[in-house]
């Protein structure tokens with residue numbers, strides 16, 4: 001029925017060229033209404049089936065009598081009064097008022113028994129989403145939110161430092177916190193690793209009551225809880241897989257007047273299916289103890305995002321039930337359409353949107369032609385750039401994952417695979433090994449997402465073409481969450497596009513971690529969705545084919561963000577080879593494209609325009625009689641990709657405008673190319689020229705690239721790339737770097753011991769991230785106060801681990817000076833002096849990225865030296881990998897490697913040349929060889 005309606009309304013619009021603009025608008029409005037009704041119907045059907053499922057579920061059946069009463073929250077309940085909010089801006093520190101017309105708290109509160117469960121028949125209303133008109137308020141440039149005069153400012157700053165160990169706020173963190181604490185609904189677009197968690201965890205800590213956090217994966221939830229518990233913040237989660245008694249205990253705590261939890265994490269399914277949970281939320285709300293609702297990974301709400309999860313759409317019930325409780329929706333990936341969809345589905349009317357650049361300066365991007373020797377290339381790349389470091393290799397199929405992992409094992413890497421055919425226990429085991437650094441490389445399908453909170457992922461490699469720029473950006477985003485330099489390498493071949501295209505048309509393929517085990521609606525391979533997926537993968541192809549434009553620019557444009565390639569700092573392959581391109585005047589081609597967009601009525605997508613321009617005789621082209629246009633085939637002579645580049649350039653220059661909207665047809669995305677009249681007049685009549693750069697010899701570039709590893713290609717120094725960095729105030733000598741490297745190694749060993757002592761579930765990064773260990777190594781703190789100055793260390797961590805860290809610092813320094821005393825009579829004084837000097841100077845000037853780079857580079861060189869110096873390194877390394885405590889072995893490598901260089905002894909050799917009698921492998925390895 002829906003398809004017929006769509007066909008009819010499409011036909012109406014397609015043939016309506018003779019209608020007046022009023023008539024057209026009326027028609028559009030009618031279709032819009034039709035679309036809304038279909039949406040309502042679809043959601044109703046979904047929620048009815050969810051109801052059915054709930055009724056059948058053991059959980060409901062054992063506790064309730066279901067009695068469906070349906071209501072639709074009146075529109076007034078969805079629209080919150082701005083004036084009320086603004087009034088509360090400076091006064092509401094505690095919870096905003098909670099006059100909820102629809103709250104059932106009196107029933108809930110009075111009927112909760114001492115176990116926390118209802119003793120009266122439960123009434124759960126079927127959730128009926130209301131379609132609301134979305135209106136955003138841009139918050140990013142509003143100075144109100146960066147003010148330091150909120151009543152909570154002091155508390156915020158103190159707790160940020162003391163509890164979370166942060167010395168400042170990252171971009172938008174303070175602003176988001178101020179807006180949500182003022183009682184507003186807030187939508188946050190912040191890149192991966194940008195620090196979204198703090199924007200709700202800090203308010204949760206200082207506001208009375210409990211913050212409800214909806215998060216898509218139990219593993220992510222557990223990870224967050226571990227982090228919180230390390231900082232002594234009481235938090236809990238409820239999941240269907242938990243022991244019944246455990247759930248009871250948590251619910252009982254939620255019912256108590258002095259509930260100790262500051263945060264309660266749940267999955268969206270829990271909200272959709274558990275009446276008991278809703279009851280407890282109502283009870284909390286009734287007692288003014290529901291501080292805030294947080295929707296993490298909010299893009300899962302939208303079926304136009306790549307992670308759609310149906311149960312997320314039901315989360316609108318929370319806003320309906322608790323209209324005065326602020327909602328905070330967070331995501332690291334959302335196009336304009338996805339954002340609109342999310343805001344509407346959650347019922348966030350007049351919410352404040354904070355967005356910031358999706359650019360990740362510490363990630364270096366490159367696209368490499370994929371050859372038959374792809375895995376060999378990968379092996380070489382890892383050994384040269386990230387040996388012994390942690391990474392992910394994304395593969396298209398399950399078989400690919402296994403094959404790639406096997407080959408890498410043969411090459412001596414500690415690698416394994418992860419995909420959807422493995423059972424839960426196997427997947428959990430692999431994830432755990434990876435999280436604990438027992439395995440370095442995971443070859444995975446996009447199903448791999450658990451453990452993505454690992455901050456020290458140094459590389460993400462795509463062995464095949466990703467399905468969308470959005471997905472690619474997010475997958476790459478798993479690298480370098482600690483802010484340190486990391487690589488993103490994509491191996492591209494056009495034949496992979498054919499594979500992906502086929503998979504999409506068949507509706508097969510792995511689900512992303514967030515959608516895992518959930519159907520992406522039955523319509524995954526139907527109509528608009530299919531078209532959308534095809535368009536997405538084509539954009540990805542065009543990204544890969546582009547050998548000139550800045551990779552950051554290309555990615556960021558997708559999210560509606562402009563980026564000046566000058567700021568790339570040669571951290572992508574295209575920017576780092578500007579020499580091999582030529583400039584062409586493409587003004588005439590540009591004019592033709594603009595003309596073509598006009599002559600097709602400005603209602604077709606860019607890909608359709610390009611099809612016509614290239615002279616396609618496809619069905620759709622013929623249907624619209626575009627094969628009869630004079631410009632049909634006008635771009636035939638252009639090299640592949642040139643026309644699309646020119647067209648995209650016109651969009652970036654605002655001459656053509658990509659009109660991306662939710663279409664009138666049941667909410668789907670549509671993108672129509674329009675002409676910006678004033679800009680196009682400028683082009684057509686004012687003599688404006690358009691000059692673009694193209695590779696000077698496409699062939700040479702394409703095939704030349706495969707000969708070198710990306711590391712070599714990007715930098716002769718062997719570094720993958722070096723982000724735009726500041727020069728440190730005081731250069732760090734190699735001698736100091738050696739001390740720091742030694743200390744870092746010792747601290748890693750200490751951390752391994754602490755993880756073992758901490759028991760199940762605690763990962764290394766829950767205790768100290770690598771970035772924190774690096775800072776300690778460079779600042780060399782000697783007291784607890786100095787330790788508190790290190791980013792990432794709060795009071796709880798100092799009291800838990802401070803003594804052990806300081807002991808390690810002392811013993812390492814002592815040992816180090818003892819050794820250097822033996823080697824050089826002056827060295828120790830120099831180094832003692834310089835260590836002291838550096839501690840002092842670092843108090844003033846924070847460690848810079850440049851230092852991180854030098855430090856990491858030294859570590860890398862020490863480690864890779866080990867494999868380069870040995871002929872039969874693979875065998876030896878394989879054996880090394882078999883060692884139980886691999887990370888400790890590698891730390892031992894560093895100890896030995898330190899001794900191998902004569903830097904300290906001579907005091908003049910700054911090139912780290914190995915000594916003649918170099919012993920490159922540690923004793924344990926040599927004895928086995």
Ligand SMILES: Nc1ncnc2c1ncn2[C@@H]1O[C@H](COP(=O)(O)OP(=O)(O)OP(=O)(O)O)[C@@H](O)[C@H]1O
Pocket residue numbers: 166167168169170173190191192193194195196197198332453455481482769791792
């Ligand atoms: N103000 C800050 N100062 C220093 N470090 C911070 C700050 N805020 C957050 N961090 C650190 O940054 C890292 C990433 O933070 P977080 O996990 O919240 O990122 P995220 O935006 O949620 O990323 P993702 O999208 O991957 O979930 C964490 O290690 C966190 O401790």
